[in-house]
Amino acid sequence: MNASPREQLAEQLAEAAAAALRADLACHERALLVVSGGSTPVPFFQALAAAELPWERVEVTLADERWVAEDAADSNARLVREHLLQGPAAAATFVALTSDHATPEEGVTEVAGRLERLAWPASLVVLGMGGDGHTASLFPDSPELALALSTTEPAVAVRTPSQPQPRITLSADRLHQARRHLLHITGDDKRAALAQALTGDDTRELPIRAFLSCPLAVYWAP
Numbered sequence: 001m002n003a004s005p006r007e008q009l010a011e012q013l014a015e016a017a018a019a020a021l022r023a024d025l026a027c028h029e030r031a032l033l034v035v036s037g038g039s040t041p042v043p044f045f046q047a048l049a050a051a052e053l054p055w056e057r058v059e060v061t062l063a064d065e066r067w068v069a070e071d072a073a074d075s076n077a078r079l080v081r082e083h084l085l086q087g088p089a090a091a092a093t094f095v096a097l098t099s100d101h102a103t104p105e106e107g108v109t110e111v112a113g114r115l116e117r118l119a120w121p122a123s124l125v126v127l128g129m130g131g132d133g134h135t136a137s138l139f140p141d142s143p144e145l146a147l148a149l150s151t152t153e154p155a156v157a158v159r160t161p162s163q164p165q166p167r168i169t170l171s172a173d174r175l176h177q178a179r180r181h182l183l184h185i186t187g188d189d190k191r192a193a194l195a196q197a198l199t200g201d202d203t204r205e206l207p208i209r210a211f212l213s214c215p216l217a218v219y220w221a222p
């Protein structure tokens, strides 16, 4: 059976991610990949897990996370463990964005310390995007958005009225520092949200705008 457009997109994205990691591993001992959560990346994770890479030299972390247990159904860490860190890719070092603290405000210092030990700048950030223009956990309705867009700290705790759980997000600064930026989106609603983002520059209205000049390679399929 022929692969669907979304499966083909995931394969192409995995090839691009593997090529970026290989290129950086040719000159550095370790390379860091930052991935997003949500539903879109699953076929990408599965395709990338099959890539031939020296996975023991690869570090993986998340662009953002819900403040939930790592085995919760909506944990981005769980998604990465179940779909990316499989087979040879299980040899990669994964750094989660949660701690044993009750809240992200209490845990953010520990998470930031863990993040600082990674091989920055990241080789590649694979961003996702919601229909509201959020990316990572940079949400338009988050009181912490201005901080997350301006701080040089690696991570910020956020509470967003539109979201059921508190979250932690990499800061825009830390995401910007990556050598390469890709946006992985599917469906007409996200194409429309991206089209709208391209018509203006208010990052507080549509936070994805903070990455439109990184440059940003857009991987989209219907």
Ligand SMILES: O=C1O[C@H](COP(=O)(O)O)[C@@H](O)[C@H](O)[C@H]1O
Pocket (backbone or CB within 6 Å): 036, 037, 038, 039, 040, 041, 063, 064, 065, 066, 076, 127, 128, 129, 130, 131, 135, 136, 137
């Ligand atoms: O909440 C989140 O949403 C975005 C997009 O998720 P999707 O399910 O529409 O693919 C994601 O990029 C982000 O990491 C996630 O935490």
